[in-house]
Amino acid sequence: MDWLADFLEYIAADKGCSPLTVQSYGVALRQFREFFTGLDATWTWTDVDADVVRRWVAARRAEGIHPHSLQRSLSALRTFYRYLIRTDRAVRNPAYGVRNPKAGKDLPAFVRPKEMDRLLDHTTFPDDFFGRRDHLILLLLYSTGVRRAELVGLNVGDVDLVSSELKVTGKRNKQRIIPFGTELCEALRSYISELSERPCSDSSLTSSAARPLFPSKRGSRISPDSVGKVVHDYLSLVTSQRRRTPHVLRHSFATAMLNGGADLEAVRALLGHESLRTTEIYTHASFAELRREYAKAHPRNHSTDEEPQPPKS
Numbered sequence: 001m002d003w004l005a006d007f008l009e010y011i012a013a014d015k016g017c018s019p020l021t022v023q024s025y026g027v028a029l030r031q032f033r034e035f036f037t038g039l040d041a042t043w044t045w046t047d048v049d050a051d052v053v054r055r056w057v058a059a060r061r062a063e064g065i066h067p068h069s070l071q072r073s074l075s076a077l078r079t080f081y082r083y084l085i086r087t088d089r090a091v092r093n094p095a096y097g098v099r100n101p102k103a104g105k106d107l108p109a110f111v112r113p114k115e116m117d118r119l120l121d122h123t124t125f126p127d128d129f130f131g132r133r134d135h136l137i138l139l140l141l142y143s144t145g146v147r148r149a150e151l152v153g154l155n156v157g158d159v160d161l162v163s164s165e166l167k168v169t170g171k172r173n174k175q176r177i178i179p180f181g182t183e184l185c186e187a188l189r190s191y192i193s194e195l196s197e198r199p200c201s202d203s204s205l206t207s208s209a210a211r212p213l214f215p216s217k218r219g220s221r222i223s224p225d226s227v228g229k230v231v232h233d234y235l236s237l238v239t240s241q242r243r244r245t246p247h248v249l250r251h252s253f254a255t256a257m258l259n260g261g262a263d264l265e266a267v268r269a270l271l272g273h274e275s276l277r278t279t280e281i282y283t284h285a286s287f288a289e290l291r292r293e294y295a296k297a298h299p300r301n302h303s304t305d306e307e308p309q310p311p312k313s
Contacts, residue, residue: 003045004029007083016173020149020224028073029080032056045081046090050097053077057101067101074100108251108281109243111235116142116252119238129194133214134230136191141231141246143184144168145253145271148227148246157209161189170272178270254282 008026011017017025035056036043053074060070077095084090111119120139125131141151150168158167164185166178180188192213200211201219212221227246235244250271257267268279 003084003089004033004080006087007080010083011079018149018171018173021171024072025076025079028076032073032077035059045084048094050094053094053098057098061101071100074098108255109241109248110252110255111239111241111248113256115238119234123234123237129198130217132191132194134234136187137214137227137230138234138249139184139187140180141249142253143180144178145250145257146178147250147272148224151214151246152222152224152227154213155209156192156195156211156213157207159188159192159213161185161192168272174272176269176272251282254279258282 004026007029008022011025012019012022032053033045036048036052039052039055040047057070057074060073061067074095078093081090081093081095085093120135120142125135137151140146141148144166146166146168147170150170153169154166158169160167164180164182166180167175168178169175195211195213195215196208198215199219201215202211205211214222214227216222216226231246231249232244235241235248241248254267254271257270258264264276264279264283267282268276271279273279
């Protein structure tokens with residue numbers, strides 16, 4: 001019996017975890033299994049103790065793995081052993097005694113509004129369906145702040161063009177409604193009309209509402225990696241920002257909303273955060289932007305013996 005396969009099926013079917021969560025848990029647990037069997041080929045999951053887990057964490061840190069990634073891996077390990085204990089396959093959880101590696105609180109990376117304007121308004125996209133698809137992906141991510149997995153999971157029926165609302169299925173299959181503006185509404189209307197004229201690769205779909213909103217070039221649902229490539233390639237045209245991922249556009253949405261005067265609780269609801277504390281990090285990002293603008297513009301912030309010059313007309 002494959003305990004790992006049983007566990008992954010359990011969190012997918014019974015716990016309602018997203019496919020990406022199931023995938024990331026599987027990767028972490030397989031890496032850990034490879035590590036401990038490398039120490040002793042006779043060991044099984046129940047032979048592992050906290051010292052082995054600590055050695056694994058130390059080895060991963062030495063490889064340059066970010067503490068946040070290690071924290072997620074440890075969470076996967078703890079959850080897996082809780083499952084083994086509950087199903088009477090193990091009697092202890094070796095990950096319980098291992099502390100999460102500490103990580104500094106990095107401010108979220110975001111793209112400035114002027115850079116997004118340059119991308120969405122002045123960048124040339126291919127004049128075909130997939131060029132329009134890619135433009136819409138960028139516009140939707142920036143206009144709604146949805147996660148990459150949420151965008152990938154969108155179907156045509158999740159778009160309400162009458163009410164200008166998007167139904168999003170987030171973590172743990174929780175759904176939320178996100179309003180959107182006129183620009184995105186018109187872009188979606190035109191795009192969905194064009195999409196309806198294209199053949200669908202899934203003949204089992206009996207309704208156009210169940211059709212993936214963003215198809216791949218083969219006609220199936222677009223993959224998370226493909227969305228990541230679209231975002232990375234196009235952001236590279238307008239920003240020197242080191243991180244160019246879909247999550248950066250989520251950060252950009254939240255930061256722009258707060259800088260524009262949106263209520264913190266409203267932004268929390270739009271992002272689908274469980275806790276307001278998670279959303280509060282964007283207030284720090286907004287403050288950091290204000291600090292940069294102050295340092296650049298305030299006349300008393302510059303160390304110089306020269307007389308200040310009047311602004312050019």
